Amino acid sequence: MNDNKQKAVRTAYLSIFGNMALAFAKGIAGYFGNSYALIADAIESATDVFSSVLVLFGIRYSSKPADENHPYGHGRAEALVTFAVVGFLLVSATIIAYESIHNIVTPHKTPEKFTLIVLGAIVIIKEIFYRIVSKKSDDVNSSSLKADAWHHRSDAITSAMAFIGISIAIIFGPGYETADDWAALLASFFIIYNAYMIFRPALGEILDEHLYEDVILQIRGIAKTVEGVIDTEKCFVRKTGMTYLVDLHLTVDGEITVTKGHEIAHRLKDAIQHHIPEVADVLIHIEPNP
Structure with missing residues (x-):
């Protein structure tokens, strides 16, 4: 940046x-x-x-x-x-x-x-x-x-x-x-x-108004390419200065370990920031898939 x-x-x-x-x-x-x-x-x-x-x-x-x-x-x-x-x-x-x-x-x-x-x-x-x-x-x-x-x-x-x-x-x-x-x-x-x-x-x-649907769609598309990601649920994007802050709910296999889920979340975060350099941070919440 x-x-x-x-x-x-x-x-x-x-x-x-x-x-x-x-x-x-x-x-x-x-x-x-x-x-x-x-x-x-x-x-x-x-x-x-x-x-x-x-x-x-x-x-x-x-x-x-x-x-x-x-x-x-x-x-x-x-x-x-x-x-x-x-x-x-x-x-x-x-x-x-x-x-x-x-x-x-x-x-x-x-x-x-x-x-x-x-x-x-x-x-x-x-x-x-x-x-x-x-x-x-x-x-x-x-x-x-x-x-x-x-x-x-x-x-x-x-x-x-x-x-x-x-x-x-x-x-x-x-x-x-x-x-x-x-x-x-x-x-x-x-x-x-x-x-x-x-x-x-x-x-x-x-006011953190919902204005960045194009960025959200791009994030969901990137998530589909990361191994271990089953789906994405809530995704909120806030703009601060020239950067974005992202809150994302991620669905993974409910049978994997916490460590494995943590690794998937980090891979996704790295992928998002690689493809969208304007994203300053991504907060990911893991949801288990039944």
């Missing part, structure tokens, strides 16, 4: 420095281009920097090994960090919505044409970031990285909405100056929706 941790850390750094550069570029272009939608994008990217720093902290902390006070490890810290990331999303959406409404009722100049070039580039860059971070989050099984990926996707959406709004303002001219502000307001609702999509699985992780 150390390799996964390093991948996650490198991906978090990519998000941090990428968001810093884009926040600066958006802010400058928005200020000189008379576009609040672009400035709103800069605000979101600035909050993304802080949320990405939180993700980095969560990855490092959740990867700490188990100790006397934390026998199951520190993995749940990652889900808590995900909640904080959702908080940043909601704050940025609120700021964008408030300022958009303010600008809608306040006369201002039509955005400059060059802001469309900036926004087009940002949409492409942010979508690339989303795909990179999302793939890495799947590779290392990280909920906080998945949240960070959705930050990039929400940024791409707000930039796309700003592109549409500014295009309308430029094409239709006087009277349509607030089109990019309406676009920013609409984008804030997309951000709130994305926040919910990030929050829901993290909440399920904290």
Whole structure:
């Protein structure tokens, strides 16, 4: 899992420095281009920097090994960090919505044409970031990285909405100056929706919700290949950080010795962890077959 941790850390750094550069570029272009939608994008990217720093902290902390006070490890810290990331999303959406409404009722100049070039580039860059971070989050099984990926996707959406709004303002001219502000307001609702999509699985992780049927099916399949295993009964999977904890009821021949049953359980545990490296521990309960 150390390799996964390093991948996650490198991906978090990519998000941090990428968001810093884009926040600066958006802010400058928005200020000189008379576009609040672009400035709103800069605000979101600035909050993304802080949320990405939180993700980095969560990855490092959740990867700490188990100790006397934390026998199951520190993995749940990652889900808590995900909640904080959702908080940043909601704050940025609120700021964008408030300022958009303010600008809608306040006369201002039509955005400059060059802001469309900036926004087009940002949409492409942010979508690339989303795909990179999302793939890495799947590779290392990280909920906080998945949240960070959705930050990039929400940024791409707000930039796309700003592109549409500014295009309308430029094409239709006087009277349509607030089109990019309406676009920013609409984008804030997309951000709130994305926040919910990030929050829901993290909440399920904290509450040990039944979310990992695919892992359970894989475990049952592996069990069938281990000599001495007759069947599997209850199988519960909990996610903690980037790893899983498994509780499994195993059926073996009721006539074998305790020692033999113990050996079968260990062989199965080794097989599961070999085929599913993300499994940190397997607690096996032996059931005798009548």
